[in-house]
Amino acid sequence: MTAATTSDKRPYLGFGLGLRTDHYEEILARRPKVDWFEIISENYMVAGGKPLYYLDRIREHYPMVMHGVSMSIGGADSLDRDYLHQLKALAERVQPHWISDHLCWTGVDGKNLHDLMPLPYTEEAIQHVAKRVAEVQDYLERPFLLENVSSYVTYTRSQLSEWEFLTAVAEEADCHILLDINNIYVSAFNHGFEPREYIDRIPIERVYQFHLAGHTNHGDYIIDTHDHPVIDPVWELFAYAARRFGPVSTMIERDDNIPPLDELLTELVQAQAIAEPIYAEAAA
Amino acid sequence: MSPLRDLQRDFQRYVTQRDDAMRNQVVDTAQVSAETRLAIYADGYRLRLLEALEDTYPALKQYLGESRFTAAGLAYIDAHPSTYPSIRWFGDCMAAFLRSDASPCDEPVVAELAAFEWSLRGAFDDADQAVTTLEDIAAIPPEEWPVMHITLHPSVRRLDLQWNTTSIWNALEDGATPEPPEQGEYPTPYVIWRHELQQYFRSLPVDEAWALDQAATGMAFGDLCEGLCEWVDAEHVATRAAGFLQQWTVDGLVCAVATS
Numbered sequence: 001m002t003a004a005t006t007s008d009k010r011p012y013l014g015f016g017l018g019l020r021t022d023h024y025e026e027i028l029a030r031r032p033k034v035d036w037f038e039i040i041s042e043n044y045m046v047a048g049g050k051p052l053y054y055l056d057r058i059r060e061h062y063p064m065v066m067h068g069v070s071m072s073i074g075g076a077d078s079l080d081r082d083y084l085h086q087l088k089a090l091a092e093r094v095q096p097h098w099i100s101d102h103l104c105w106t107g108v109d110g111k112n113l114h115d116l117m118p119l120p121y122t123e124e125a126i127q128h129v130a131k132r133v134a135e136v137q138d139y140l141e142r143p144f145l146l147e148n149v150s151s152y153v154t155y156t157r158s159q160l161s162e163w164e165f166l167t168a169v170a171e172e173a174d175c176h177i178l179l180d181i182n183n184i185y186v187s188a189f190n191h192g193f194e195p196r197e198y199i200d201r202i203p204i205e206r207v208y209q210f211h212l213a214g215h216t217n218h219g220d221y222i223i224d225t226h227d228h229p230v231i232d233p234v235w236e237l238f239a240y241a242a243r244r245f246g247p248v249s250t251m252i253e254r255d256d257n258i259p260p261l262d263e264l265l266t267e268l269v270q271a272q273a274i275a276e277p278i279y280a281e282a283a284a
Numbered sequence: 285m286s287p288l289r290d291l292q293r294d295f296q297r298y299v300t301q302r303d304d305a306m307r308n309q310v311v312d313t314a315q316v317s318a319e320t321r322l323a324i325y326a327d328g329y330r331l332r333l334l335e336a337l338e339d340t341y342p343a344l345k346q347y348l349g350e351s352r353f354t355a356a357g358l359a360y361i362d363a364h365p366s367t368y369p370s371i372r373w374f375g376d377c378m379a380a381f382l383r384s385d386a387s388p389c390d391e392p393v394v395a396e397l398a399a400f401e402w403s404l405r406g407a408f409d410d411a412d413q414a415v416t417t418l419e420d421i422a423a424i425p426p427e428e429w430p431v432m433h434i435t436l437h438p439s440v441r442r443l444d445l446q447w448n449t450t451s452i453w454n455a456l457e458d459g460a461t462p463e464p465p466e467q468g469e470y471p472t473p474y475v476i477w478r479h480e481l482q483q484y485f486r487s488l489p490v491d492e493a494w495a496l497d498q499a500a501t502g503m504a505f506g507d508l509c510e511g512l513c514e515w516v517d518a519e520h521v522a523t524r525a526a527g528f529l530q531q532w533t534v535d536g537l538v539c540a541v542a543t544s
């Protein structure tokens with residue numbers, strides 16, 4: 001195992017938002033105070049037209065990171081070369097600070113379920129993912145982050161906790177982590193573990209980005225829908241994470257039921273108001 | 285076979301076909317049974333893909349109404365699982381599916397409506413390319429016109445529609461009640477394209493449709509004129525062809541003109 005990435009100082013971009021089509025015009029007209037935008041890579045893997053037109057214009061004014069949903073890093077099929085090629089070409093265009101995807105699989109035998117399917121927490125899966133991350137990092141030649149997903153099932157064959165699995169993969173693959181605070185909350189609720197213990201076990205230096213999002217509570221279980229505001233317990237967990245990890249680039253992830261831009265900006269200010277005093281106190 | 289691949293196959297079969305093999309690979313809890321937990325994935329799968337279809341086929345959804353659209357969508361999802369990294373392409377076989385025996389809709393107009401919407405969707409994000417201007421055309425010396433040929437913009441698509449599909453689409457787009465489907469005596473040719481960031485479509489007279497199809501394959505202007513004699517008097521044919529070329533250029537259908 002190399003220590004190359006662990007000795008690097010973690011880049012810090014500040015407070016960002018997911019770029020959504022509903023807000024394109026307003027972003028260009030108003031240039032809101034957002035430190036950076038995260039794009040869904042697949043939405044811009046097209047030949048031309050509006051998506052790339054707005055992407056290029058907004059990129060002129062804001063730093064960006066790329067976030068993918070279809071790499072299937074844990075999938076049993078071999079990596080999709082054509083997909084990686086398109087991803088790299090898009091990265092050439094966007095010049096993102098980093099590229100992320102999810103610690104999951106999305107389909108097998110050439111199919112795509114368009115979902116973030118959980119992996120079994122086994123040694124086999126750790127080795128499988130780590131080998132593929134190495135391939136991806138070699139090919140993309142950019143910092144690569146894996147995100148923890150929300151999950152609704154526990155496999156009987158899992159031998160580790162989710163945080164042990166995530167940590168083992170990141171260490172074995174020598175990659176960075178995108179820690180989704182809401183996903184930790186959702187999975188903790190669904191599987192009955194202590195979310196703070198999860199946060200306490202993640203290696204500090206590997207975490208490059210936080211996601212904050214809302215979800216749908218069905219009483220007995222929670223579904224990670226990204227269609228609601230961030231709830232108070234998730235804000236509290238975020239404060240807890242800010243204390244442990246220090247300044248980590250943070251963004252609000254809203255994928256559905258997209259509100260006016262101002263509403264997301266208010267949530268972003270809230271994130272800032274929570275984290276900055278914590279960062280300042282730690283620095284003093 | 286790796287245990288990881290086995291697990292993924294079992295889970296995928298559960299999600300797509302509700303196959304049972306996953307049931308005992310997932311832990312029950314006091315609060316939530318394994319069935320309920322697994323169902324979150326299977327239900328989410330169908331909902332997500334249905335949403336993608338609604339996104340691509342808004343007029344089709346309005347035309348069919350919620351329940352008929354859902355029935356058609358679910359049948360499509362079962363028949364055509366996605367193989368694309370981007371969900372944007374998921375609906376690519378919808379028109380063909382609606383034309384097939386597997387479709388729960390027996391109205392032929394719905395397949396045409398789907399084909400039309402898919403073409404609009406395609407024109408939306410097809411490649412960008414600078415368009416040719418009338419000045420570019422005027423710069424070609426008259427003696428070279430017979431060998432002149434054009435390249436169409438990547439977003440240009442042609443459809444021949446049997447039904448009053450575009451009237452239905454227009455009405456749905458305006459939130460009005462569409463007229464009942466009506467089959468024309470002959471199919472009407474249409475061209476669909478994007479100019480700058482906007483998609484357009486219009487119907488074409490038969491001779492123009494023929495000329496556009498030939499021009500798309502690189503046929504020279506002189507040969508186009510000759511072919512148009514099937515519809516137009518020889519003395520008017522050059523004017524007719526030049527008129528097409530001018531219209532295509534002004535509309536942004538042309539992105540290169542060459543004489544070699």
Ligand SMILES: [Fe+2]
Pocket residue numbers: 147180183211253
């Ligand atoms: Fe996330």
